[in-house]
Amino acid sequence: MIKTIGLYLFAGALFSAGILHFIYDSGFAAMIPEFLPFRYELVYITGITEWLLSLLLIFPHTRKAAGLATAVFLVVVLPANIYAAIQQVPAPWTENTSLTALWLRPLFQPLLIWWVIYVTKDSPWRRTYDTREKNVERE
Numbered sequence: 001m002i003k004t005i006g007l008y009l010f011a012g013a014l015f016s017a018g019i020l021h022f023i024y025d026s027g028f029a030a031m032i033p034e035f036l037p038f039r040y041e042l043v044y045i046t047g048i049t050e051w052l053l054s055l056l057l058i059f060p061h062t063r064k065a066a067g068l069a070t071a072v073f074l075v076v077v078l079p080a081n082i083y084a085a086i087q088q089v090p091a092p093w094t095e096n097t098s099l100t101a102l103w104l105r106p107l108f109q110p111l112l113i114w115w116v117i118y119v120t121k122d123s124p125w126r127r128t129y130d131t132r133e134k135n136v137e138r139e
Contacts, residue, residue: 007057007119010112014070015054020092021047027092031084049073057120067120071113081106 021028021043028043036042053073056066083089085106090097 011054011057018047018050024092030089031080070116074113
């Protein structure tokens with residue numbers, strides 16, 4: 001029961017984070033180093049990725065793979081949080097963020113990775129939606 005609640009809380013938070021990428025796109029773009037091209041496009045892609053991953057976490061057939069993909073995604077976006085802390089780029093929705101809060105974001109990332117792996121690790125792998133396979137397993 002706790003894992004289920006944790007799963008839905010995580011998926012809801014991830015989906016909400018994806019929405020924030022479109023509302024505060026300028027703030028998220030500021031977290032990306034200037035030498036990288038297509039900063040706004042990267043913000044939108046990561047927002048859409050968060051939506052897709054959150055939805056895939058909900059469905060049992062895709063949950064385990066989505067959990068691993070979400071963990072990888074969180075590792076991939078970690079440099080943006082580190083860059084924001086080093087450059088003191090405020091949180092996307094505010095003009096001022098304390099240095100402590102800026103460094104808490106990247107330090108919090110391993111907890112998020114653990115969380116998504118924990119709530120999805122016992123989910124079965126599913127390779128197909130073929131109902132014949134289910135009938136074979138029942139016999």
